[in-house]
Amino acid sequence: MAALLSLQAVSKRYGAVQANAGIDLAVDPGSIHAILGENGAGKSTLMKLIYGVETPDAGTILWKGQPVNLASPAEARALGIGMVFQHFSLFETLSVVQNIALIVPGKQADLARRIRDLGAEFGLEVDPAAMVHALSVGERQRVEIIRCLLLNPELLILDEPTSVLPPQSVAKLFDTLRALQARGMAILFISHKLEEIKELCDTATILRAGQVTGRVDPRGHSAKDLATLMIGRAMPPPLPATAQEPGEARLELAGLSYRNDDPFGVSLRDVSLRVRSGEIVGIAGISGNGQQELAALISGEITAQGDGIRMMGHGVGGLGVAARRRLGFAFVPEERLGRGAVPEMSLADNALLTAHRAGLVARGFIRRAPERAFTGAIIARYDVRTPGPAAEAAALSGGNLQKFIMGREMMLDPKLLLVSQPTWGVDIGAATEIRQRLIAMRNAGAAILVISEELEELFQICDRLHVLHKGHLSPSLPVAETNAEAVGAYMIGSAA
Numbered sequence: 369m370a371a372l373l374s375l376q377a378v379s380k381r382y383g384a385v386q387a388n389a390g391i392d393l394a395v396d397p398g399s400i401h402a403i404l405g406e407n408g409a410g411k412s413t414l415m416k417l418i419y420g421v422e423t424p425d426a427g428t429i430l431w432k433g434q435p436v437n438l439a440s441p442a443e444a445r446a447l448g449i450g451m452v453f454q455h456f457s458l459f460e461t462l463s464v465v466q467n468i469a470l471i472v473p474g475k476q477a478d479l480a481r482r483i484r485d486l487g488a489e490f491g492l493e494v495d496p497a498a499m500v501h502a503l504s505v506g507e508r509q510r511v512e513i514i515r516c517l518l519l520n521p522e523l524l525i526l527d528e529p530t531s532v533l534p535p536q537s538v539a540k541l542f543d544t545l546r547a548l549q550a551r552g553m554a555i556l557f558i559s560h561k562l563e564e565i566k567e568l569c570d571t572a573t574i575l576r577a578g579q580v581t582g583r584v585d586p587r588g589h590s591a592k593d594l595a596t597l598m599i600g601r602a603m604p605p606p607l608p609a610t611a612q613e614p615g616e617a618r619l620e621l622a623g624l625s626y627r628n629d630d631p632f633g634v635s636l637r638d639v640s641l642r643v644r645s646g647e648i649v650g651i652a653g654i655s656g657n658g659q660q661e662l663a664a665l666i667s668g669e670i671t672a673q674g675d676g677i678r679m680m681g682h683g684v685g686g687l688g689v690a691a692r693r694r695l696g697f698a699f700v701p702e703e704r705l706g707r708g709a710v711p712e713m714s715l716a717d718n719a720l721l722t723a724h725r726a727g728l729v730a731r732g733f734i735r736r737a738p739e740r741a742f743t744g745a746i747i748a749r750y751d752v753r754t755p756g757p758a759a760e761a762a763a764l765s766g767g768n769l770q771k772f773i774m775g776r777e778m779m780l781d782p783k784l785l786l787v788s789q790p791t792w793g794v795d796i797g798a799a800t801e802i803r804q805r806l807i808a809m810r811n812a813g814a815a816i817l818v819i820s821e822e823l824e825e826l827f828q829i830c831d832r833l834h835v836l837h838k839g840h841l842s843p844s845l846p847v848a849e850t851n852a853e854a855v856g857a858y859m860i861g862s863a864a
């Protein structure tokens with residue numbers, strides 16, 4: 369059987385970084401082919417070459433045996449290649465159907481119907497009339513996947529498609545992908561979740577530092593083996609999360625309600641929550657159930673009237689982000705590009721954005737040497753793979769940017785830390801390290817609130833959990849006394 373797509377000795381360099389070096393790859397029709405590798409290994413770069421976003425410096429790309437020069441994604445799409453990116457490319461001020469109509473031909477009414485049909489068939493439900501800015505990350509991803517499927521591609525590239533999906537949707541997505549595979553579609557699948565790769569993929573190509581270091585059938589290897597192949601060394605052992613007596617309350621929400629005027633947003637009802645010094649509290653739930661609103665209310669991006677929110681003992685309902693940060697609050701938002709970091713600014717200037725109080729500014733002037741030193745320390749401590757503090761945030765691989773933002777906020781040594789999706793897109797070695805650092809911060813007395821869709825992660829690091837469902841928060845569930853089924857029942861609203 370001839371390969372649908374093959375790459376021969378393909379290379380791509382960005383300045384000092386050899387992102388891909390002499391890569392050979394063959395993708396057969398009807399196969400689900402995993403690309404594995406740690407953060408910065410060159411996976412996204414390789415996919416961009418295949419999708420015509422970037423052009424290789426050397427090597428050949430063959431489509432159905434014919435050499436092709438893909439000068440743009442439009443050319444790749446015309447051949448039958450579709451791609452869903454790690455960072456989404458939707459216009460926030462347009463509706464779902466308007467976004468899709470930009471790429472997929474057809475009348476909007478017909479498209480809306482096809483979006484609903486595909487959604488129902490593949491478990492990718494989304495309201496075609498909803499405005500994109502009001503959608504959660506998980507919902508936006510559904511829109512991206514639907515947009516690709518509407519063009520009937522022969523090869524579908526998915527760059528970490530499951531990183532923001534709740535477990536139920538992952539299972540549904542896998543059913544979708546298997547159905548597409550059964551129709552002969554080839555799928556290139558990037559994921560850091562090794563269990564998923566074992567479950568779904570029939571081939572895996574492993575990249576390390578831009579080169580192919582292995583080709584395996586993932587079904588015949590344990591997740592541990594795959595991790596070792598990927599990172600070139602054994603995994604660090606997990607840190608035991610020993611319980612300790614929590615101290616004073618650092619965050620208190622008392623009967624907080626928030627009416628969202630956006631018809632597609634979620635209103636919060638009577639939310640009560642307390643996070644004390646020395647504990648990690650998790651917010652579980654499927655995205656789009658009020659997580660964005662809750663995070664914005666706690667961070668101060670939305671200021672609520674009244675005294676429903678207390679931080680470090682102060683009523684902060686009317687205070688903005690900067691005033692809350694001055695009390696010792698730090699925050700990692702869900703969207704790393706745009707809100708967590710400014711893409712076109714250097715890492716050093718991105719560090720300055722929230723860490724300016726860490727001695728980086730004097731009398732209104734930026735102190736460049738301390739700024740570089742602070743940024744260098746984040747890079748070293750959090751193993752951010754980048755040429756240095758002068759690199760643009762947008763040039764970092766997804767996982768490395770996430771490590772940078774997490775590192776920046778954790779280096780501030782906050783009294784209270786709010787983190788949304790702490791290990792989104794981060795490889796398995798770095799994810800273990802980030803979780804260990806969160807536990808170490810807790811042990812040193814920090815109060816930490818983690819919003820995550822990954823139940824397994826929450827069970828690993830949290831002392832207590834709440835579940836957010838349709839804007840309503842469940843009672844506090846001590847992790848030692850609950851299990852995934854009980855939490856799952858709250859997640860779908862079948863437990864009161």
Ligand SMILES: Nc1ncnc2c1ncn2[C@@H]1O[C@H](COP(=O)(O)OP(=O)(O)OP(=O)(O)O)[C@@H](O)[C@H]1O
Nearest residue numbers: 382387407408409410411412413763765766767768
């Ligand atoms: N536009 C760019 N400019 C400069 N360097 C870049 C650019 N894009 C990628 N790089 C660098 O190329 C290397 C490979 O990045 P790539 O995004 O392909 O990694 P990845 O394997 O997809 O990582 P992740 O798992 O974190 O998404 C990284 O060192 C990255 O910093």
